Amino acid sequence: MDIGSIFLILTLMLLTGLFIARPLLDHRGRVVTQAEHDLSMLLAERDRILNALAELDFDNALGKIPEEDYPGMRKKLLQRGATVLRQLDAFQQAQQENYGERLQAALESDPATPSTIGVDDPVEALLAARRRSRESKAGGFCPQCGGAVTRSDRFCPKCGTALAT
Secondary structure (H helix, E strand, O other): OOHHHHHHHHHHHHHHHHHHHHHHHOOOOOOOOHHHHHHHHHHHHHHHHHHHHHHHHHHHHHOOOOOOOHHHHHHHHHHHHHHHHHHHHHHHHHHOOOHHHHHHHHHHHOOOOHHHHOOOOHHHHHHHHHHHHHHHHEEEEOOOOOOEEEOOOOEOOOOOOEOOO
């Protein structure tokens, strides 16, 4: 082999190694504050509990969990979920100004508040209210372009076609 070929191969290997190692050598990582870390932990815990509740309900529907154990397990998960949601609310309240005013306005504008639902568990009441509010907003699809429309739309937001009311 020619000395020039060896030098070219070594140079390419060195450049490739530097390119691969560059992220490790750069110390431009973003510093995460303690507040961001806490928020991330709370959101991850909320997601974990929601997934656990869904799996528990699914396992109960399949008969994998004894009927006498299911209510207790579900109650524990709901209590932990309510605690995490309260912590998230407290965290967001501390981070945002006027949080209470916006929440109050949202509850006043939403006719399906937890007090009118008639469910004992506040988490279940909030879930039911959210489902109802989402169902009431859906209006179908535009007959012209197939874009999603809400019930209050008079024209398609995508193509502008007049919608039958």
